[in-house]
Amino acid sequence: MALGQHPAPEENREPAAPYRELAQLARYERVQAAVESPQFEKAMAELEADDQKRQQADFTLTDLKGTAWRLKGLQGKIVVVNFWATWCPPCRKEMPDLESLYQQFQKRGLVILAVSDEDASAVRPFIAEREFSYTVLLDPDGRVKSLFHVVRIPQTFIYDRSGKLAAESLDRRTRQQFLNLLARVGLE
Numbered sequence: 001m002a003l004g005q006h007p008a009p010e011e012n013r014e015p016a017a018p019y020r021e022l023a024q025l026a027r028y029e030r031v032q033a034a035v036e037s038p039q040f041e042k043a044m045a046e047l048e049a050d051d052q053k054r055q056q057a058d059f060t061l062t063d064l065k066g067t068a069w070r071l072k073g074l075q076g077k078i079v080v081v082n083f084w085a086t087w088c089p090p091c092r093k094e095m096p097d098l099e100s101l102y103q104q105f106q107k108r109g110l111v112i113l114a115v116s117d118e119d120a121s122a123v124r125p126f127i128a129e130r131e132f133s134y135t136v137l138l139d140p141d142g143r144v145k146s147l148f149h150v151v152r153i154p155q156t157f158i159y160d161r162s163g164k165l166a167a168e169s170l171d172r173r174t175r176q177q178f179l180n181l182l183a184r185v186g187l188e
Contacts (some may be wrong), residue, residue, distance in 0.1 A: 007037065015039040017048070023047055028168055039164065044181075046173045050149045054157060055165045061115065061137040064124055069137060072163065078185050079159040080112045083150045084167040086126040087118075090172035091154045095132060097175035102134040105187050111135065111166060160185040 008016035015023070016039060023043035026033040033040070058072040071079065082098060084091035095114075102112050112134035116123050120138055127136050139145055148157065158167040158181055167181040181186070 007039070010039060015043040019043045020046075024170055028170055046138055051165060051168075051171075054148055057147050059147060061139055061144060063135050063137055064120065064127060069135060071113070071159075074111055074159075074162040076161055077109045077111045078161060078182070078187060080110065080182075081148070081157045082112065082114045083116075083145055083153050083155045084114055085116055085118055085146065085153055086122050088153050094154055094172045094174070094178075095130065097173070097178060098134060099132050100175055100183070105182070106134075107178075108187060110182075110187060113137050115139050115144055117145050150154070156181075158182065158185060 002071040008018050010016060012115075014020075019035075019037065019039040020043045022031075022033050022035060023040060024047065025031040026046050027044065058070065059100050060068050060070040071081070080101075084095070084185070098112055098114070102110060114132075114134060114136045116136065117139045118139060123136060123138065137144075148155070152170070154169075154172055155177075156169045156173065157165060163178075166185045169177070169181065173181070179188070
């Protein structure tokens with residue numbers, strides 16, 4: 001309602017932040033948004049374009065043991081791609097929930113790929129101390145983070161068994177919120 005009454009001006013020929021945020025809420029959180037605005041429509045179109053790129057995305061990264069993992073090689077599995085960092089408090093808060101879900105659903109085909117652009121010397125002791133057993137991948141040059149258009153973390157993408165991008169979140173999720181996302185791909 002406020003944007004309808006008080007439209008925000010474009011920022012460098014891009015939709016203003018309130019339109020981008022509302023578009024993200026509408027697209028990813030399923031919030032109903034009845035806004036008739038070219039900026040809102042442009043923001044929604046940009047999100048759609050980003051998701052199309054994420055749908056086509058493929059990458060190969062190495063885990064902490066030196067094993068290579070390829071996203072498109074995991075079809076037939078439900079794949080959670082989670083971007084995180086050791087220094088990120090919301091990331092650290094959701095990691096135990098990811099571990100719990102991995103323990104619950106790994107035998108039903110759940111794969112978690114936790115992607116960090118930090119150096120292995122920071123990631124390896126952090127993971128070892130917390131005894132997380134899901135897969136942690138290293139993206140030291142940030143290539144995959146850039147490929148997915150990740151601008152803030154944590155950010156999570158969930159692919160169904162056919163490799164289709166089925167759900168995503170733009171911030172920290174609780175165990176229950178992850179369960180709700182996983183229900184969209186048949187894990188309950």
